[in-house]
Amino acid sequence: MPSGQAAHPAGLEHHFESHEQQREAAFFGMWLFLVTEVLFFGGLFTAYVVYRRMNHDAFVAGSHELDVLLGAFNTAVLIGSSLTMALAVRAAQLGRRKGIALFLLATIALGGVFLGVKAVEYHHKWEENLVPGPHFHWEGDPVGNVEMFFNLYFLMTGLHASHMVIGIGIMLWMIPLAWKGRY
Numbered sequence: 792m793p794s795g796q797a798a799h800p801a802g803l804e805h806h807f808e809s810h811e812q813q814r815e816a817a818f819f820g821m822w823l824f825l826v827t828e829v830l831f832f833g834g835l836f837t838a839y840v841v842y843r844r845m846n847h848d849a850f851v852a853g854s855h856e857l858d859v860l861l862g863a864f865n866t867a868v869l870i871g872s873s874l875t876m877a878l879a880v881r882a883a884q885l886g887r888r889k890g891i892a893l894f895l896l897a898t899i900a901l902g903g904v905f906l907g908v909k910a911v912e913y914h915h916k917w918e919e920n921l922v923p924g925p926h927f928h929w930e931g932d933p934v935g936n937v938e939m940f941f942n943l944y945f946l947m948t949g950l951h952a953s954h955m956v957i958g959i960g961i962m963l964w965m966i967p968l969a970w971k972g973r974y
Contacts, residue, residue: 835950839943846936853940856921858912865908872901883974891969895962902955909952916941
């Protein structure tokens with residue numbers, strides 16, 4: 792270390808001048824991420840609302856092909872994974888590294904359950920030829936834009952599933968760091 796320079800404080804990344812500045816940057820970064828997610832998914836939900844309004848009967852018919860019980864189960868799984876993630880954050884705030892690791896593992900397990908249910912749903916839609924593309928086939932009334940309903944369904948749920956896969960990867964990376972006391 793060059794003479795005249797103090798040691799960098801523990802837990803402070805080299806590009807920050809203080810812990811407060813580091814916390815503010817992390818806080819701002821998280822809010823920026825959340826805003827971009829709201830804008831991105833908000834655009835998709837807006838497209839869904841517009842197309843549903845323009846093709847009401849087709850969207851109602853398409854939605855009847857979805858499994859309400861699997862959807863309700865996956866909703867409960869997502870709420871449970873939100874809880875375990877919040878508990879992991881709380882464990883980090885309290886400096887409980889074992890709690891962080893265990894709650895992250897629980898969140899990963901619930902994310903895996905969610906993805907498994909989505910795989911079952913997607914497989915059923917594939918077998919029923921309800922996946923948009925050259926093999927899409929709809930026999931019911933109205934024929935209209937039922938395929939557009941499934942386009943939006945697969946786009947929105949597929950993007951959410953990809954977020955889940957990325958999140959699981961990030962949590963797998965975080966667990967060893969949490970176990971070492973990084974958080």
